[in-house]
Amino acid sequence: MFKPTDIIDLLAANVRQTRNPFGVPASRFNTWWRDAGGSTRRPGDALLFTGLMYQAIPFIEATTRYLERLEDSPWAEHLRWGRLVPASLRGLGLDYLTAAAEKKKFNGILQTICRVLKKSQVGFFYHPEMDFYSGILLYDLGDQEGFLRHARFVARTLKLHGVQKIITVDPHTTYALKELYPKYTGESFEVTPYFTLLHLAKEGGGNGQPPVVLHDPCFYGRYLKLAEGPRQVLRSLGLEYVEVRNCGEFTSCCGGPAESVSPALSREILERRAAELQAAAAPVVTFCPICLANLLKAGLPVEDLASLVGRTVNNGG
Amino acid sequence: MALVNPDFAAELQAYGVDTALECFNCGTCAAICPLNYEHFPRKMIRYIQVGAKQQILQQAQDLWRCLHCGLCTRTCPRQANPGELILGLRRYVVAQSRRGEHV
Numbered sequence: 001m002f003k004p005t006d007i008i009d010l011l012a013a014n015v016r017q018t019r020n021p022f023g024v025p026a027s028r029f030n031t032w033w034r035d036a037g038g039s040t041r042r043p044g045d046a047l048l049f050t051g052l053m054y055q056a057i058p059f060i061e062a063t064t065r066y067l068e069r070l071e072d073s074p075w076a077e078h079l080r081w082g083r084l085v086p087a088s089l090r091g092l093g094l095d096y097l098t099a100a101a102e103k104k105k106f107n108g109i110l111q112t113i114c115r116v117l118k119k120s121q122v123g124f125f126y127h128p129e130m131d132f133y134s135g136i137l138l139y140d141l142g143d144q145e146g147f148l149r150h151a152r153f154v155a156r157t158l159k160l161h162g163v164q165k166i167i168t169v170d171p172h173t174t175y176a177l178k179e180l181y182p183k184y185t186g187e188s189f190e191v192t193p194y195f196t197l198l199h200l201a202k203e204g205g206g207n208g209q210p211p212v213v214l215h216d217p218c219f220y221g222r223y224l225k226l227a228e229g230p231r232q233v234l235r236s237l238g239l240e241y242v243e244v245r246n247c248g249e250f251t252s253c254c255g256g257p258a259e260s261v262s263p264a265l266s267r268e269i270l271e272r273r274a275a276e277l278q279a280a281a282a283p284v285v286t287f288c289p290i291c292l293a294n295l296l297k298a299g300l301p302v303e304d305l306a307s308l309v310g311r312t313v314n315n316g317g
Numbered sequence: 318m319a320l321v322n323p324d325f326a327a328e329l330q331a332y333g334v335d336t337a338l339e340c341f342n343c344g345t346c347a348a349i350c351p352l353n354y355e356h357f358p359r360k361m362i363r364y365i366q367v368g369a370k371q372q373i374l375q376q377a378q379d380l381w382r383c384l385h386c387g388l389c390t391r392t393c394p395r396q397a398n399p400g401e402l403i404l405g406l407r408r409y410v411v412a413q414s415r416r417g418e419h420v
Contacts, residue, residue, distance in 0.1 A: 004381035004407075005414045140385050142407025144332070145415075218386045253351055253386035261381045269351055269384065 051173030322368030
């Protein structure tokens, strides 16, 4: 296990310098929208707010691979000096180490979300300059000062742009904007996860897809009690799913949150959850980028809810 | 020897730790915690209750093992909110560390 305060200081320095914990300027990795067909802002439309989570997963995975090698080695001690390297240099190094295929895969999920929202005739727009990292990792790790500074900046910027309604795509950003921002920044938004807005019943018909097993992320299943939303989407498309014992409000953690301070602990928790899901003998579907990336590491056949929905709509429509 | 500080729980309120005294140490949180690790998080809550500040600082690294999965909070029979208490202790330790106190 790394010394948590070393990791926190490194991440906090990244957020201060680049407004995200990866140290890569958002313009370098937030590129999914270029191939998403565009959307025009109209009065009353909601802002699609990705929180930079899906597009960041390939960077998180590249970082974790290196942290895994360093953990409990004599080199772990030197991690704290990393914050002395300019964030832009750290970020460029990380960018170089991240596979293009992975970037394409996770960008593709966001493009699919955009497509199914349009098919559902949801009024929304996207503007990369208004899409920020929420600061949730700083909050989770206990850097309250860093979280507050960043969250206040994000909330203020969105309010200055007149944003009232927000559509989110991942549970961590949803929790931050829905629960933490009103409490800690004093600013409130109407926050809705994308899957609760989908109306695709006439488009698909299951198309003989095999049943899937659902992995509920902790924040959707337990904290926000939104586990029913994705099930409703699957039912409306005629897609079958099975449940594992630990699901919904009592879902098991995938181990993802421990990744930044102990990849070894993260792996241990992951293997336990993977065994629970494997018992269902069905492909796994989840709706959180962190869970998705972590479950993929366990070698499970797993995909994001958006990918399954997009494919079903394509085949049926 | 551990020194106890009855005012410690009040000191922690500035970090959002305000439900520790609700806990009656039943151990449900430790039983359901996926870490399955040395009576975590019950042990930390007990330390808050008796004001064993040094024990918390000495074992601070364990606070970051918590996955913030929320199972302990969901099942706590006293609504003592163990998950949020651990998060509050992290804030406390980070603040101490930044003030130069040895953690």
